[in-house]
Amino acid sequence: MPQEQAPQNETQTHDESYVIGYALEPKKIQNLIRPSLIDHAKKQGIHLIPIDINKPLIQQHPHLRFHCIIQKLQPKHWNNLNFHEYLSKHGANTTTTTIIIDPPHLVQKLQNRVSMLDSASQLPLSLQNATVGVPYQVVVDDEKKTKNSVEEMVMGSNLRFPVIAKPLYADGTMKSHELCLVFDAQGLRETLNKNAAGGAATPVVLQEFVNHGGVVFKVYVAGEHVRCVKRTSLPNIPEDKAKAGTLKFSQISNFTIQDNNVGDGANHLSNIERAEMPEESLIKELARALRERTGLNLFNIDVIRDAKDCTRYLVIDINYFPGYAKLPCYESFITDFLLDCVRNKAAVVCV
Numbered sequence: 001m002p003q004e005q006a007p008q009n010e011t012q013t014h015d016e017s018y019v020i021g022y023a024l025e026p027k028k029i030q031n032l033i034r035p036s037l038i039d040h041a042k043k044q045g046i047h048l049i050p051i052d053i054n055k056p057l058i059q060q061h062p063h064l065r066f067h068c069i070i071q072k073l074q075p076k077h078w079n080n081l082n083f084h085e086y087l088s089k090h091g092a093n094t095t096t097t098t099i100i101i102d103p104p105h106l107v108q109k110l111q112n113r114v115s116m117l118d119s120a121s122q123l124p125l126s127l128q129n130a131t132v133g134v135p136y137q138v139v140v141d142d143e144k145k146t147k148n149s150v151e152e153m154v155m156g157s158n159l160r161f162p163v164i165a166k167p168l169y170a171d172g173t174m175k176s177h178e179l180c181l182v183f184d185a186q187g188l189r190e191t192l193n194k195n196a197a198g199g200a201a202t203p204v205v206l207q208e209f210v211n212h213g214g215v216v217f218k219v220y221v222a223g224e225h226v227r228c229v230k231r232t233s234l235p236n237i238p239e240d241k242a243k244a245g246t247l248k249f250s251q252i253s254n255f256t257i258q259d260n261n262v263g264d265g266a267n268h269l270s271n272i273e274r275a276e277m278p279e280e281s282l283i284k285e286l287a288r289a290l291r292e293r294t295g296l297n298l299f300n301i302d303v304i305r306d307a308k309d310c311t312r313y314l315v316i317d318i319n320y321f322p323g324y325a326k327l328p329c330y331e332s333f334i335t336d337f338l339l340d341c342v343r344n345k346a347a348v349v350c351v
């Protein structure tokens, strides 16, 4: 359907026909809004319409009434679009409500690796004897770096090497995904002193590295819909094999076994194949609890399982609006969520 043309029943008459806008950056559109999704959604009465993220929404698609809008936006785009102006015309206090999925102030909490994990700490979850927690972590900012020696930082906390240094701000930039495994005090000194061109400069979080068998469980959440998949992770670091210095890496869970710089390819494949999935009830409870804690609908949770204690799960990362297209049959996963939003508006938290 050309962008300017409204779906035939655009003036909202047919119960089973809905207009969903997507306000996304070009890369996300390319990854997510594939013809297979557009076709599948259309068969369920959902028309997916692109929204230009660089101009006010009120100036776009004058003949369309959006039932719902999904978005992953930088603040400047949020300002450009001026949803508030649009909502004052089509918002909650009018008869033609448009719902915008997930408010930016809640999404922002996932863009800081401290507030992100706060939502996952002390979860009241203990199913089949399994517990879910977060790794121990400390923040090092410029002030702390100047005032304390590396030895003081480590000795003064419960941190033990190896640690992972992660940029504090997980704001979607390439830099925010540049992580560093740090094996000793010298490695930490180097990591903290890197300049802008050299990776993890402050502010960073230093997070306890937990051996977990080289597999990360990615739990994708879209409202009440939940799917868990296994992906590549860092291999175990044997305690008796002392390593020194640092190892930089980025977005390792996207690596396949063809990527030859992640340990031994064959071992990784079998690690992933062999790893048992967490109990479904645990995954569902975790997703439900984090939906409640974060107030968000669209996110994924990276979870690892302690290699020493298979009942101990740890949330290490939460991402807003992740790469759903990596899920098998993601088309129905996304469409079912959108149908829930438009049919049962009370079930979603929105702007």
Ligand SMILES: Nc1ncnc2c1ncn2[C@@H]1O[C@H](COP(=O)(O)OP(=O)(O)OP(=O)(O)O)[C@@H](O)[C@H]1O
Pocket (backbone or CB within 6 Å): 135, 164, 166, 170, 176, 177, 178, 179, 207, 208, 209, 210, 211, 212, 216, 232, 233, 234, 251, 252, 253, 302, 304, 316, 317, 319
């Ligand atoms: N505390 C930890 N212990 C062991 N491994 C970890 C830990 N934290 C992260 N990792 C490994 O590093 C990878 C990247 O870490 P993390 O998910 O925090 O980074 P990210 O850049 O935010 O990732 P994403 O691409 O999912 O947004 C994880 O998938 C996991 O393999």
Ligand SMILES: O=P(O)(O)O[C@H]1[C@H](OP(=O)(O)O)[C@@H](OP(=O)(O)O)[C@@H](O)[C@@H](O)[C@@H]1OP(=O)(O)O
Pocket (backbone or CB within 6 Å): 027, 028, 031, 072, 170, 171, 172, 173, 218, 251, 253, 254, 300, 319, 320, 321, 322, 323, 324, 326
């Ligand atoms: O597409 P985007 O730019 O949103 O990238 C997201 C990426 O999806 P993609 O790999 O399909 O691109 C996600 O991968 P999975 O967890 O689903 O594996 C994850 O890395 C997010 O953290 C990224 O969002 P960011 O943190 O950078 O905002």
Ligand SMILES: [Mg+2]
Pocket (backbone or CB within 6 Å): 253, 302, 317
């Ligand atoms: Mg991650």
Ligand SMILES: [Mg+2]
Pocket (backbone or CB within 6 Å): 170, 317, 318, 319
């Ligand atoms: Mg992340």
